[in-house]
Amino acid sequence: MSKAPCYVTTPIYYVNDQPHVGHAYTTVTTDFLARWHRSDGHDTWFLTGTDEHGEKVNNAAAGAGEDTQAFVDRVSGRFRDAWQALDISQDDFIRTTEERHKRVVRAILQRIYDAGDVYFGEYEGLYSVGQERYVGEDELVDGKLPEDRDPPVLRREANWFFRMEKYREWLREFLEANPGWIHPAGYRSEMLGLLREPVGDLSISRPRDRLPWGIGLPWDDSHVAYVWCDALINYVSALGYPDDPRYHTFWPRTWHLIGKDILRQHAMFWPTMLRSAGLPLPQRILVGGYLSGSDGRKMSKSLDNVLDPFELAHRYGTDAVRYYLLRIFPYGNDGSAGEAGLVERYNADLANDLGNLVSRSLTLVNRHLGGAIGAQRPGPAEREVQQHAGGLAGAVRSSIARMRLNGALEEIMQFVRRLNRYFNDQQPWALAKDPQARERLETVLYTAVEGLRIAAVLLEPAMPVKTAALLSALGLQPQSVRDGARWGLTPPGTRVAANPPALFPRIDVGGRPRNAKPAAQRSEPKPAEPPQSIPPKPMHEEPAVNDDNLITFDEFGRVDLRVAEVLTAERVPKTDRLLQLGIRIGDEERTVVAGIAAWYEAEQMVGRKIIVVANLKPAKLRGIVSQGMLLAAEDDDGNLALLEVPRDTASGAKVK
Ligand code: MSP
Numbered sequence: 001m002s003k004a005p006c007y008v009t010t011p012i013y014y015v016n017d018q019p020h021v022g023h024a025y026t027t028v029t030t031d032f033l034a035r036w037h038r039s040d041g042h043d044t045w046f047l048t049g050t051d052e053h054g055e056k057v058n059n060a061a062a063g064a065g066e067d068t069q070a071f072v073d074r075v076s077g078r079f080r081d082a083w084q085a086l087d088i089s090q091d092d093f094i095r096t097t098e099e100r101h102k103r104v105v106r107a108i109l110q111r112i113y114d115a116g117d118v119y120f121g122e123y124e125g126l127y128s129v130g131q132e133r134y135v136g137e138d139e140l141v142d143g144k145l146p147e148d149r150d151p152p153v154l155r156r157e158a159n160w161f162f163r164m165e166k167y168r169e170w171l172r173e174f175l176e177a178n179p180g181w182i183h184p185a186g187y188r189s190e191m192l193g194l195l196r197e198p199v200g201d202l203s204i205s206r207p208r209d210r211l212p213w214g215i216g217l218p219w220d221d222s223h224v225a226y227v228w229c230d231a232l233i234n235y236v237s238a239l240g241y242p243d244d245p246r247y248h249t250f251w252p253r254t255w256h257l258i259g260k261d262i263l264r265q266h267a268m269f270w271p272t273m274l275r276s277a278g279l280p281l282p283q284r285i286l287v288g289g290y291l292s293g294s295d296g297r298k299m300s301k302s303l304d305n306v307l308d309p310f311e312l313a314h315r316y317g318t319d320a321v322r323y324y325l326l327r328i329f330p331y332g333n334d335g336s337a338g339e340a341g342l343v344e345r346y347n348a349d350l351a352n353d354l355g356n357l358v359s360r361s362l363t364l365v366n367r368h369l370g371g372a373i374g375a376q377r378p379g380p381a382e383r384e385v386q387q388h389a390g391g392l393a394g395a396v397r398s399s400i401a402r403m404r405l406n407g408a409l410e411e412i413m414q415f416v417r418r419l420n421r422y423f424n425d426q427q428p429w430a431l432a433k434d435p436q437a438r439e440r441l442e443t444v445l446y447t448a449v450e451g452l453r454i455a456a457v458l459l460e461p462a463m464p465v466k467t468a469a470l471l472s473a474l475g476l477q478p479q480s481v482r483d484g485a486r487w488g489l490t491p492p493g494t495r496v497a498a499n500p501p502a503l504f505p506r507i508d509v510g511g512r513p514r515n516a517k518p519a520a521q522r523s524e525p526k527p528a529e530p531p532q533s534i535p536p537k538p539m540h541e542e543p544a545v546n547d548d549n550l551i552t553f554d555e556f557g558r559v560d561l562r563v564a565e566v567l568t569a570e571r572v573p574k575t576d577r578l579l580q581l582g583i584r585i586g587d588e589e590r591t592v593v594a595g596i597a598a599w600y601e602a603e604q605m606v607g608r609k610i611i612v613v614a615n616l617k618p619a620k621l622r623g624i625v626s627q628g629m630l631l632a633a634e635d636d637d638g639n640l641a642l643l644e645v646p647r648d649t650a651s652g653a654k655v656k
Helices: 021-039 055-063 067-085 099-113 165-177 183-194 228-231 245-250 260-277 309-317 317-326 339-368 380-401 405-426 433-461 464-473 519-523 553-557
Strands: 001-010 042-051 092-095 116-129 134-137 153-162 205-207 220-225 253-259 285-287 561-571 579-585 588-592 609-613 619-621 624-626 632-634 640-642
Touching: 001 245, 021 067, 021 285, 021 309, 021 317, 021 405, 042 055, 042 245, 055 067, 055 116, 055 405, 067 092, 092 099, 099 116, 099 228, 099 260, 134 183, 153 205, 153 220, 153 260, 165 183, 165 253, 165 260, 183 260, 205 405, 220 588, 228 260, 228 380, 245 433, 245 553, 253 405, 260 285, 285 609, 309 339, 317 405, 317 464, 339 433, 339 464, 380 405, 405 433, 433 464, 579 609, 624 640
Parallel strands: 001 042, 001 253, 042 092, 253 285
Antiparallel strands: 116 134, 116 153, 205 220, 561 579, 561 609, 579 588, 619 624, 632 640
């Protein structure tokens, strides 16, 4: 049986602007909720779209010198493309210039009119074109709204008005009685504060001769609908109000996700309009904060501080961008977004914690279990992991219901870190060397792989592409939260991918390797893996150990460092830099050519005990075969010092 239907919406975006990461933030958040609810067994509908009427859009089209319809078609297409680039899974994309929308706007406004809630009047006030609403003097800072570039304009005109004030007391009581209706609670208090004073009536039309770009009022075609009255109605027009079964299924089981800039419209205009028209109210208004750009101000095109979602997705991959936006700060807070933060978060959570464990587990399954997952015979350590996994879906579900989305992902990552600790404690690479420990090895690898499967299932709403790839690497099909969040669903014998791709290779900033340590080392020291326990060459890329300047014990162990005695030294003719050294390593004499002549005279060298790389492939320099390389330290000023050991150290001694 399906769980309760769930309808989630984004604001519909003005097409005066190109999509930026501020828009993407709201859309990705809504997509996460939609995907989660679908996966958790709810009949789900997810709506987004574009807001294409109003003065702002009209002016933008005029400014671009384009036909208005052609302009809105083009920019609306950009939003569609952006959502495709971010794997947004909307069920519908509504445009307010579509006939299906216009029809419903007229129907709802007619109902409000028929309820006796509309009158014609004259109004004089300050109008913000940026926010598309009349503003109070008390809202202005230095003569304008803080989020606007331009000051409001004084406007006096005859409009149709909606009797919003008539519903003020009703709305106040509704908000008092429904504390969770606006989330977070601070925004509810803000609205309650506003509703203590008269709110006035709402001008709902503009004369067509001044603004031709809009939907004509059904009772007066010389006026077009005020853009907010037009836009808010998208939430029901897209469901096919009043007859379509979708409307009956999904309205009012609705969560509206909005930015805090449009709280008043959603928590005052919209519920009073719905009330007047006789429609039920949505279930929740979920208010997100602002993402600021590099200058610390709300990201918006007019401030020229935007991050381009296309560029980010192209550079770092869709899922990295999605994950970052969902993890960036608790929903409802403000915060700044930037590429450095994205890379840091990606490397810490995805490359180190998740990707590394996937890679290590699959390498061992391939190497020691012939590529097939074995059976589990859980002991106390496994039972602890299972217990953690067993409670995880419920914990995540309850965090999501409370809009703690950041917290929900953190809970999953805590589990992944727990798996890393378990893996390190159990040391499967050591078990693999002991033929008696085969059962334990199978159990440990089963536990790691099964834990990763559950993490992938729960992370799908955040990272649909990578989690599908992860499940496929585990030899599994995509699975829903509803069916797949239980422990023990992976049948023994499941074959993992023989050459799984590196799912989350580390990102280096500007090509420079970064030094973040793997997760297991951040939280606690990782037990040393004996050099021989893992064969020297990984079977496939293991990001946390190979992708930056970290190397494994094995890799270090392959470099044969020895103490060598310098027997002879002479300058290589016709060079400034090269000395030819005769050295002895144990019983063996060799020739080494070294670029140290600028710092050391030939005669200074004889008798020294230096360190050389003894297993370097011989190389010819100026016709001389050099059989090794000596080690020296060079500082930023170009000073060079040979690495030496006390002269009584035996030549040939191994440097460890
Ligand atoms: N068209 C109206 C909404 C009508 S809904 C019936 C509108 N459009 S908008 O394009 O200007 O902004 C839409 C939403 O985009 C904002 O409410 C907010 O949710 C989101 N954001 C735009 N810039 C943002 C940030 N810098 N940070 C977070 N969200 C941002 O308002």
